[in-house]
Amino acid sequence: MGSKAQDVNEATWEDVVLDSPTPVLVDFWAEWCGPCKMVAPIVNEIADEYDGKLRVVKVDADANPELVTTYNVMGIPSLLLFKDGAVIDRVTGYKPKAQILSKFAPHI
Template identity: 55%
Template sequence: MSSTTTVTDATFDAEVLASETPVLVDFWAEWCGPCKMIAPVLDQIAAEQDGKLKIVKMDYDANPLTPGKYGVLGLPTLLLYKGGEVVEQITGAKPKRALLKAIEPHL
């Protein structure tokens, strides 16, 4: 059973861009209410899609380089990477069904 892990500016390339499986990156912040709302949903998806999808979290405030590089302005923003490229972007808190609808075509 997999759960979400944390990435930083320093570990992003190795954990996300070099990953063999698709990676959903959750850009979040401690002060962001909607970010806290979707965290349990992302944990559920990580467990259900174990082996097919990796979900990682990046603290927006502690890691300014990566969000800036990918144009992340609003939180929460979820970017789905496949083969080192962004293939899907989801902004704002969404229900589980909507998240899965956006993610599943890329798995």
């Protein structure tokens, strides 16, 4: 069955991301972004593999400009790792799965 990244927006942000008891990986993406489409299956694989230890969510950057500004998202895709309501690490642009995990795994 597996889990899939959940969509969040400015309205659900605080409940889903900031108040989460587990770390949250946030994928900032946009419909027109080619590299975002390339990283999406990797993000879903991470959601499956870390189910229970990591919450994985997606934010449509075009639909949620306040979140993009608040968290200084300069390029997409941007993967931000939140723990206890704060950004503790980030990966910008398409990266292979191993590279993404090597950056985030120590925090999970």
